[in-house]
Amino acid sequence: MxxxxxxxxxxxxxxxxxxxxxxxxxxxxxxxxxxxxxxxxxxxxxxxxxxxxxxxxxxxxxxxxxxxxxxxxxxxxxxxxxxxxxxxxxxxxxxxxxxxxxxxxxxxxxxxxxxxxxxxxxxGFHYRHMPEVMAARRVVDSGELGDVYMVRVQALRRRGIPSWGTFVHKHIQGGGAMIDFGVHLLDSALWLMGNPKAIEVTASLSQRLGKSPNVNTWGDWNYQEFTVEDQVAAFVRFENGVTMMLECAWAINIPESRENISLSGTKAGLEVFPLSVNKADHEMLTTWKPDWIADAKLDPGAHQAAEFVNAVRTGGTVVTKPSQALQVTRIVDAMYRSAESGEAVKL
Missing domain, CATH: 3.40.50.720 (NAD(P)-binding Rossmann-like Domain)
Structure with a gap:
């Protein structure tokens, strides 16, 4: 074309x-x-x-x-x-x-x-197009972490419930904080892990802050019709033996909002936001942080759009595959089913 x-x-x-x-x-x-x-x-x-x-x-x-x-x-x-x-x-x-x-x-x-x-x-998992996430993927691919065996994911807002659109209606959105916000960090974590197959999910959820009027930095929301979760805690096991702990919330009483993906490997650990690598070597515990990241000022949305348009024009590839997006949906669905049943869900 x-x-x-x-x-x-x-x-x-x-x-x-x-x-x-x-x-x-x-x-x-x-x-x-x-x-x-x-x-x-x-x-x-x-x-x-x-x-x-x-x-x-x-x-x-x-x-x-x-x-x-x-x-x-x-x-x-x-x-x-x-x-x-x-x-x-x-x-x-x-x-x-x-x-x-x-x-x-x-x-x-x-x-x-x-x-x-x-x-x-x-x-549109645009977090994959963030400079820090792309840099983290390069670190993982280099083998510097060794075998990654533990992953922690946090997608936490102190008070940031969406006050517009249909975000609080389960029949329209399918869920709340996890399906809206948490999927970004979950997807990026899975990508950094190499997208292993999830085999079991255990989760709990809460509507404690979303169903009553309260302080919200994003304005007044429709708490009377709030039918989704405002908080999720989950544990995911993968077929390669890796485990993941995940916390997600639109509104939770913590000192400040935070987003992070943490990968622990046999040789080193990696934090994505802000990017750092943590090691034990030369009889020392060391942490290195980048002085500069390639494309540090890159806009993730523009990068995502350019990748898509170029792939359509040339028949090229994109970083987010449908099968990977489907695994995110399966894991989130299993979280909701586990929370409802009070039991672990096998995948």
Whole structure:
């Protein structure tokens, strides 16, 4: 393909306006040719702000009328699967925002549609495109850590419950803090681990702070209709013997919000945020931190968009594979099932 990639956007709300619309507008190899949103006022503002004339309230009409090469799906989670599958069936490449789907059954249908169509399907796990995460992957690939056997993941906000959109409605989103926020850190951790297969998940969850009015740095939220979790604690076992402990919360009483992935290996350990490597050598305990990271000022959203557009143009590859996104969905689903049953869930 030598011409610009013709791209449409399904869902022109917060994530589209904050990331995908500006990143695609600035990409010289892409052309935004169509927008779709069920809310006419939101659609009009996005179309006016980003100078896109073709506007639809039905994504099927956009797919059928705009001769699209690619589409970015930025809808609430319950529309991810149908919008993605419909695009793939029409021969359109897809970048779908995270999470993959509401549950593994939907995710499996999306993967099957991609395999049948032969088109590209990837997902918006943009943490993989952060300079620190890419640098951490280079450290892991070098073998400096030895055999990684223990992983700790933290995705914790002191008080940051989303106060817009449909985030607090389980029937629309499939879950709360974990499916919205925790999946980013979980996905990146799995990528750094080499995506081993999870075999057992144990988890508990809480709605203690989300279901009553309280201090929230992101404004007032709809606590009366809060049907998701605000906190999750989980333990995951993998077939290669590695274990993972995970903590995730939209709102929890800690001194400050924090995000981190920690990998412990037989030769060294690695912390991702901020990046450091911890070792025992020369009869000393040492910690090294980088003075400079390649592409330190790189915007993850722009890097993700460029990778997707380039892959569509050239038939190249992307870092986030559908099978990897499906494992994230399976693990999160197992967390919810374990929390509900009070028992470990086998995968």
């Amino acid at each position: 030598t011409a610009k990639v013709r791209v449409g956007i399904v869902g022109t709300g917060g994530i589209a306006r904050a990331r995908h619309l500006p990143c695609l507008t600035e990409n010289e190899s892409a052309e935004l040719v169509g927008l779709c949103d069920i809310k006419p006022d939101v659609l009009k503002k996005a179309g006016d702000d980003f100078d896109v004339a073709a506007r639809y309230t039905d994504y099927l009409e956009m797919y059928d009328n705009e001769n699209l090469d690619a589409v970015v799906v930025c809808t609430p989670n319950d529309v991810h699967a149908p919008a993605t599958i419909a695009a793939l069936e029409r021969g359109i490449n897809v970048l779908c925002e995270k999470p993959m789907a509401l549950d593994p059954t939907e995710g499996e249908a999306m993967l099957a549609a991609a395999e049948k169509s032969g088109k590209l399907l990837t997902f």
